[in-house]
Structures are given as C-alpha cells and as structure tokens.
Amino acid sequence: MSYPLSDPPYGAAMAMPPGYMAIPSPPPSSPPPAPESRTTSRKLKKPPPITPKRFNRFFTPRTVSTRANSGSTCRAGRQLRDITQNGANRGSQLSRNHVKPERTVLFESTTEQENLPATPDLSSGRKRKGFLSPESSPIQPSPSKRARSYSPLPTITDVDEEVPSNEPERSVHPLENTLPIPIKKVRTSTPSFRVLDRSFGGLRGLGRSGVIDHCTDWQSQTANFYSNPTDSHTFHKYGLPFSAASCKTNSLIAIGFEEGNIRLIDPSRNAAASFSIPFLDFAPHPNAVMDMEFSHDDLSLATASGDQSARVIDMRTQQVKYILSGHRTSVKQVRYQPGNDQILATSSRDGSVRLWDLRYQGAAIVVDPPQANTATRATSFANIPAAHADWASGSMLRPTVGSMGDSRDAPRKGEPPSRRGDVSVTALSFLSAEREHLFLTASEASTCVKLWDIRSRYSRQGPAVPIASTQQPDSHSTHRHFGVTSIVIGGDSSRLYALSRDSTVYAYSTNHLVLGHAPELSRPASQKPPSMNENKSGLGPLYGFRHPKCHTTSFYVKAALRPASGDKPEMLAVASGDGCPVLFPTDETFLKRKQAQQDREDVEHTNHQAMPATPTFARPGLNGTRSSRFASRLIDTIPIYEHGTALVRGHEREVSGLTWTYEGDLVSTSDDYNARRWREDQQEARKLRMAGEEGGIRWNCGWAEVDESFDDEDE
Numbered sequence: 001m002s003y004p005l006s007d008p009p010y011g012a013a014m015a016m017p018p019g020y021m022a023i024p025s026p027p028p029s030s031p032p033p034a035p036e037s038r039t040t041s042r043k044l045k046k047p048p049p050i051t052p053k054r055f056n057r058f059f060t061p062r063t064v065s066t067r068a069n070s071g072s073t074c075r076a077g078r079q080l081r082d083i084t085q086n087g088a089n090r091g092s093q094l095s096r097n098h099v100k101p102e103r104t105v106l107f108e109s110t111t112e113q114e115n116l117p118a119t120p121d122l123s124s125g126r127k128r129k130g131f132l133s134p135e136s137s138p139i140q141p142s143p144s145k146r147a148r149s150y151s152p153l154p155t156i157t158d159v160d161e162e163v164p165s166n167e168p169e170r171s172v173h174p175l176e177n178t179l180p181i182p183i184k185k186v187r188t189s190t191p192s193f194r195v196l197d198r199s200f201g202g203l204r205g206l207g208r209s210g211v212i213d214h215c216t217d218w219q220s221q222t223a224n225f226y227s228n229p230t231d232s233h234t235f236h237k238y239g240l241p242f243s244a245a246s247c248k249t250n251s252l253i254a255i256g257f258e259e260g261n262i263r264l265i266d267p268s269r270n271a272a273a274s275f276s277i278p279f280l281d282f283a284p285h286p287n288a289v290m291d292m293e294f295s296h297d298d299l300s301l302a303t304a305s306g307d308q309s310a311r312v313i314d315m316r317t318q319q320v321k322y323i324l325s326g327h328r329t330s331v332k333q334v335r336y337q338p339g340n341d342q343i344l345a346t347s348s349r350d351g352s353v354r355l356w357d358l359r360y361q362g363a364a365i366v367v368d369p370p371q372a373n374t375a376t377r378a379t380s381f382a383n384i385p386a387a388h389a390d391w392a393s394g395s396m397l398r399p400t401v402g403s404m405g406d407s408r409d410a411p412r413k414g415e416p417p418s419r420r421g422d423v424s425v426t427a428l429s430f431l432s433a434e435r436e437h438l439f440l441t442a443s444e445a446s447t448c449v450k451l452w453d454i455r456s457r458y459s460r461q462g463p464a465v466p467i468a469s470t471q472q473p474d475s476h477s478t479h480r481h482f483g484v485t486s487i488v489i490g491g492d493s494s495r496l497y498a499l500s501r502d503s504t505v506y507a508y509s510t511n512h513l514v515l516g517h518a519p520e521l522s523r524p525a526s527q528k529p530p531s532m533n534e535n536k537s538g539l540g541p542l543y544g545f546r547h548p549k550c551h552t553t554s555f556y557v558k559a560a561l562r563p564a565s566g567d568k569p570e571m572l573a574v575a576s577g578d579g580c581p582v583l584f585p586t587d588e589t590f591l592k593r594k595q596a597q598q599d600r601e602d603v604e605h606t607n608h609q610a611m612p613a614t615p616t617f618a619r620p621g622l623n624g625t626r627s628s629r630f631a632s633r634l635i636d637t638i639p640i641y642e643h644g645t646a647l648v649r650g651h652e653r654e655v656s657g658l659t660w661t662y663e664g665d666l667v668s669t670s671d672d673y674n675a676r677r678w679r680e681d682q683q684e685a686r687k688l689r690m691a692g693e694e695g696g697i698r699w700n701c702g703w704a705e706v707d708e709s710f711d712d713e714d715e
Contacts, residue, residue: 218590219706221569222583222645225666226685227702231677233265233276241669242556244657245292245301251662252279254301255669256289262303267661267677275677282318284311286368291333295341302344304331307368310346311375312358320367320375324356326383333428338436343454345439347425351389353441355382355454382454384464388423388443426555427484431510432493435521438467440496440513442484444555447472447500449487451513451538453520468514471540473506474637485555490586491563491570497586498541499559503551504640505574505584506541513538543591544636545572545584547644553577553654561586562660568680573666574644575655581668581678583704584644591641650676650702676702686711 235241239258246253251268264280266273273279287307294301300321301313310331312322324334327348337343344356362377427442431451442449450466458464476482482501489496489510496508514521514536557575564570572584650668657669666678688703689711 218585218587218643219645219710221571221585221587223704223706223710224680224682224685225583225645225647225678225704226681226688227647227650227676227678228684229700231275231679232700233278233675233677234673235263235675236673238263240671240673241657241675242288243291243558244659244667244669244675245294246659246661246667247294247298248296248662249298252298253659253661253667254292254294255657255675256292256303258288259283260285260287260289260305260307262289262292262301265667265675267665267667268663269679280318284313284318284320284367285309290330293334293336295336296339297341300341302334302336304334304346306330308348310334310344310356312344312378319373322358322378323365323367323375324354324378324380326354326380327352329422332424332426335428335430335439337454338430338433340436345428345430345454347387347428347441349422349424351386351422351425351443353384353387353425353428353452354380357381382458384452384458386423387425387441387450387452387464387466388445388448389463390423390445424555427487427498429487429489432489434493438520440487442487442498444483444501446481447476447484447498447506447541449484449496449498449508449513449538451520465535467520468518468536468538470508470513470538473541473544475635476502478635483555485552486558488559488561488572490561495586497559497561497572499552499557499574501552501555503546505545505559505572507543507545508541509539515539541638543639543641545574545644546640546642547574547582547584547646548642549576549578549580549646549648550574550582550644551577554656556656557654558656558658560658560660560666562664562666565664568664571660573658573660573668575658575668576646577654578646579651579653579655579670579672580646580648581650581655581658581666582644582646583666590643591639646705647678647702648705649698650678678702 235255235257238261241255241257243256244253245256251271252264252266255263255265257263261281261283263278265275266279267275284303285305285307287305289303289305291304292301294315299315301315302310303313304310308325308327308329308331310324311320312324313319314321324344324346327346327350329349331346331348333347335345337345342358344358345353346356347353356378358378360379360381362379364374365377367373367375424444425441426444427440429440430436431438431440437454439452439454440449441452449470451468452466472481484498484500486499487496494510496510496513498506498508500506511521515538516536518536554577557577559572559574562568562571562573570586572586574582574584576582647666647668651670651672651674653671655668655670659667661667665680667675668678669675685703688698688701689706691697
C-alpha cells in the first residue's frame with residue numbers, strides 16, 4: 001500500500017522501495033496554521049452576569065463617571081471627553097440644520113483603554129490620529145450594555161497637535177474653568193455713562209423728591225458760561241470798582257466806585273441799550289462805596305462807605321433819604337433784615353456792629369456835596385463794640401502783623417486808618433427769613449463765625465457775648481489764623497459759606513451753629529430772649545471748596561450765591577486775585593459721589609492697612625500771597641473739593657466784586673476798570689474753547705475752563 005509523500009500517516013515509518021528516488025517538495029508559501037487545541041469549545045460566549053461589583057460600570061451615567069474619574073483617567077480619555085463635550089454642545093444646532101435619524105452609539109469606558117498596549121511615541125513632532133467619532137464607533141453585541149441615544153455628531157478627522165513626549169501629567173480639578181471671571185465695573189462719572197447705567201438699574205437713590213442722581217456732572221453746570229466783546233463795560237472816570245449789587249425784581253445792577261459814585265447798568269439780553277452803555281449815574285458818597293444792597297422791593301438802596309457812614313437812597317429820585325452815622329472808621333458791610341426793610345445792620349473796621357431802625361427818626365441833616373439835599377439821621381438801637389476782640393487775654397490786642405502776614409484789613413485810598421487794637425468786622429449777614437432775629441459776623445482775625453441776637457442787650461462797658469461761636473478748622477488752630485472776607489447763606493438756609501483768606505470756601509451747617517440745647521434757634525422772634533452770659537460752642541466747617549486759580553489776595557475779594565430758580569441750579573461764585581471768577585456748584589450729591597468713590601479707592605489701595613483716625617488732605621500752595629511758605633505746614637482734616645470752574649480770559653487783574661442778575665447771569669468787576677457779563681450757552685462756550693487763537697475768534701472773550709475730555713464727549 002502506497003501513501004503520498006506529502007501526507008504520511010501519524011506515527012508510521014516512511015519506507016521507500018528500492019530504486020525509488022525521493023523528490024523534495026516545494027517550500028510552503030505561508031507558515032502552516034497552528035494546530036487547533038483539542039480543549040477549545042465551539043460554544044458561543046454569553047455575556048457576563050451583572051454582579052454588584054459590575055453594576056456601577058454598566059449603569060452609571062457617562063457624565064458622572066467621567067467627572068468622578070477625571071483625576072484618574074488617562075490622557076486619551078480626557079481628550080475623548082473634551083471632544084464629546086464640544087460635540088454635544090453643537091448637537092442642537094446641527095440637528096436643526098440637518099434632520100437625520102438618531103443612531104445608537106455605545107462608548108467604551110475610558111478606564112478599559114488603560115489596559116490596552118500603548119504604542120511608544122518615537123518623536124514629539126509626529127501627528128497623532130484622532131479618536132473614533134461616535135458615528136464610526138462599532139456597536140457592541142453585549143446585551144448588558146444598554147443603548148443610549150445621541151444626536152448625530154460631526155466626524156472628527158486628524159488632530160494636528162504637537163504632543164510633547166516628556167510633558168508631565170496634570171491633574172484636572174473638577175471646578176476648573178467653571179467659575180466665571182468677575183466683571184469689574186468701569187469707574188466713570190460722565191453723564192452718558194450714568195444715563196446708561198441708570199437704564200440698567202444702577203445709580204438709583206430715592207430721596208424725598210424722587211431720583212437723586214439726574215445723570216449730570218458738576219462740570220455740566222459750570223461749563224456753559226461765556227462772555228463776548230459786547231459783554232464788557234469799561235469805566236475810567238470814577239476809578240476802581242469796589243462793590244456790586246443786583247436788583248431783586250428787575251435786571252438792573254449797581255456798581256460802586258472808589259470815588260463814591262454809583263452806576264446802574266442793564267445786563268439783560270433784551271435790554272434796549274447795550275451793556276457797555278450806562279443806565280444811570282449818581283454820587284451819594286464823597287468816598288469809596290464799600291458795599292451795597294437793594295431792599296426787597298428795589299425802591300431803596302443801602303450803601304456802606306469809607307466816609308464812616310451808611311446811607312439809604314431813594315432809587316426813584318436818587319436822593320439820600322437816611323444817614324446812618326456813628327462808626328469811627330470805614331463801614332465794611334450793610335444788610336437789610338429779611339422781610340423788614342426798616343431794620344438794618346452795619347459792620348465797621350473799628351470792630352463794632354450797629355443795628356438801625358429807620359422808624360426811629362432823628363434830626364434832619366444836610367447831605368454832603370455833591371448832593372445838598374436834606375436827609376434824616378437814623379437812630380441806632382443796639383451797638384456791639386469789639387465784637388471779635390480777644391477778651392480772654394485781658395486786653396483787646398489784635399494779632400500782630402508778623403503773625404498774620406498781610407491778612408490785616410488795611411485801608412485803601414481815602415479811608416481813615418483804624419485804631420490800634422480794633423479787629424475789623426469784615427463780613428455780616430442775617431440768617432434767614434424764619435430766623436430774622438439772628439445774624440452772623442466774621443472778622444479779619446480768624447475763621448470763627450459768631451451768632452448774635454438783635455433782641456439782646458449788649459453792654460458798652462464789658463465784652464459782648466454772642467450766642468455761639470463756631471470752631472475754627474484744625475489747620476488754623478495748630479499753626480496760624482486766617483480772616484474771613486465774605487459770608488453768604490445758601491438758598492434753603494441750611495448752609496453757610498465763608499470765604500477765608502487761605503483761599504478756601506468753608507461750608508457750615510446753620511442747624512449746628514450752636515451745639516447742644518439751642519432754644520435760640522427755635523424761639524419765635526416775639527419772645528424775649530434770655531440774658532447772654534455764656535458763649536456756646538458751634539460746629540466747625542463740614543467741608544471746603546478750593547481751586548488752583550482761586551486766591552483771596554485781599555479783603556476786597558468777595559463771594560456771591562445764585563439761588564436755584566427754574567432750570568438754573570444753585571451756584572457759588574468767588575472772586576480771585578488771579579483775574580478770573582471761579583464757580584462752585586453747591587449740590588452736595590456731587591460731593592457724596594466723589595467722596596464715596598475716593599473712599600473705595602482708598603480701601604483698595606490700602607488693602608487691609610490701618611487707616612488714621614483723622615484723615616488728612618494735602619493743601620496746595622497759596623500762590624499770589626505772601627503766605628505761600630505756610631502751605632506745607634497746614635494740614636486739612638476736613639474734605640476739600642476742587643471741582644470748581646474758572647472763567648478765564650475775561651479780566652487781566654484782580655476780580656473783587658461779584659453779583660448775580662435777576663435772570664441768573666453773572667457780572668464781575670475787576671481792577672482793570674472793566675465789568676464783565678457772563679452768560680450761559682453750551683454751544684457758544686464750547687465754540688470758544690475749541691476755536692484756538694487763530695482767526696481772532698477769542699478776542700476780548702472769556703469762557704469756562706474745563707477738562708480737555710469734557711468737549712470730546714459731545715462730539
């Protein structure tokens with residue numbers, strides 16, 4: 001029996017017949033298959049049973065498992081998780097554009113991939129293939145893995161990413177990139193920004209009259225003032241102007257001169273004559289007119305002069321009707337009592353304050369030339385001698401010139417000098433119409449403001465005791481004193497503004513002029529006041545106004561306040577030795593907003609550092625005065641706001657007199673023999689600021705000087 005050579009039987013010997021040559025078989029094209037194991041079973045594999053250990057593996061949601069194992073998954077698993085998350089976010093948009101039937105996709109657990117053999121990375125610059133997309137992933141036949149429906153996702157191609165070979169593994173925190181970046185609020189106070197912020201519900205504060213913030217900046221109230229060449233009035237005949245006053249029922253203003261003359265000018269825009277043409281001239285005094293005030297009906301004009309007298313002029317005839325004589329030196333101030341044109345108060349350089357009642361008529365006297373008519377001598381019913389003298393030291397010695405510098409109220413041309421020891425009362429004002437029996441005085445000696453009652457009896461022998469005296473600023477008490485040149489009362493009578501010789505306007509609260517029990521502030525004028533035996537203490541200034549171009553170079557520099565009327569806000573105008581009036585808005589909502597912003601910046605800057613118990617404020621140099629060397633020694637302990645606006649190029653020398661017209665315009669007088677009218681118009685003021693010096697547009701004009709960025713916002 002013969003067998004083929006290629007398939008001999010197992011275990012049989014290969015016997016070759018004699019004479020038979022064996023032919024070698026060709027080599028196989030491929031290795032023979034491995035013999036199949038006899039123990040291999042042909043039975044189909046069944047899915048593994050679900051045991052408690054494998055329960056979480058099959059039934060835990062995919063999002064939970066990946067987040068829980070985010071710190072332990074491999075790099076490939078984290079990349080697959082990021083790809084699927086980005087695709088899930090785009091799924092809703094793709095489903096709207098391409099409507100396709102949902103497919104069943106199963107993802108293997110990323111933890112199983114850790115057991116797979118990894119291909120070594122031969123080069124850090126090689127490109128790695130992208131992972132299988134959900135659409136190309138094979139469906140697992142295991143029935144234990146339940147199918148989950150997913151929206152169709154785009155196919156991911158190669159990922160061109162440089163994978164460094166030696167990059168250290170970084171653990172991903174579960175809350176990483178989940179918290180939003182905090183939004184920092186832009187700090188600006190422009191009107192357009194506040195209008196936008198208020199439309200979103202910010203910057204709203206409800207007061208008694210509605211929303212406090214009206215989305216206006218303090219510069220928007222002062223930036224609209226301007227003056228044209230037609231708003232200038234020149235006078236060389238009567239010398240320098242000393243004072244100015246406006247009527248209360250019409251648009252006329254009165255300007256008093258060094259020679260004793262008074263000129264009336266009509267600054268109204270609808271006036272028949274130009275502002276450069278005088279309306280009326282007359283001479284009631286032989287000496288300088290230091291101060292003036294119209295009565296409430298404008299039928300009378302009270303004047304204070306350097307001829308040691310005050311006079312009441314009948315404006316219908318321009319004749320002197322009453323003469324108020326009794327002071328020994330120049331009369332500095334004269335004021336009518338609110339609501340009563342028969343009561344007046346005058347202050348003098350001799351340090352005394354006198355109260356006059358025109359109903360008590362004295363003898364008839366002849367008025368000095370140029371008026372030779374007969375006038376009535378008025379009777380003084382109260383006299384307060386040495387109202388601001390320092391009686392505590394036992395003598396009425398005023399501060400020496402060496403300690404006060406040039407702050408003494410020195411007389412000018414034609415004024416008699418004061419006696420040695422007299423403290424000049426440089427400022428005088430009644431409190432309000434509701435408290436018409438109270439009046440205030442200030443002097444050249446200090447910033448102290450004293451409160452008096454006209455119903456009290458003051459002895460001529462001993463010191464006069466006021467109701468109360470306000471405290472001085474700490475910067476004055478620790479180093480030196482500065483006098484007061486002018487005091488004005490706010491429109492609602494809640495604030496008192498005192499212009500000091502340190503070039504600062506101090507604001508006082510009229511309700512805190514007396515600390516503690518103060519029945520004098522609430523007692524009706526009809527009741528008899530108690531005897532004044534004690535000078536009570538009053539609260540010091542609350543805050544102050546200051547500007548780099550506002551310098552009080554002499555006691556002839558005054559201040560004036562415009563009460564709020566119509567659409568015109570309350571405004572404080574201050575004269576200056578720099579040749580420009582300075583405007584300060586008195587709305588305290590601007591002050592609170594600026595102070596709150598400054599407090600926030602201080603807190604962020606200090607960053608938990610200890611703040612001083614009493615905040616201090618830097619004081620700029622007092623340019624234009626001899627006291628500039630003392631500026632570094634004065635430390636302010638109250639808030640000082642420098643948000644004033646200077647009206648530049650209108651004058652060339654010191655501005656001394658100021659008054660607000662009946663229509664709300666400002667008239668300023670200067671030592672350059674000119675009076676300037678300042679009107680409000682946004683377009684005209686902006687035109688002068690943006691015009692430049694070419695073309696002569698700015699010739700003989702003036703405008704409000706504001707920040708450079710203020711006009712850029714309007715463009």
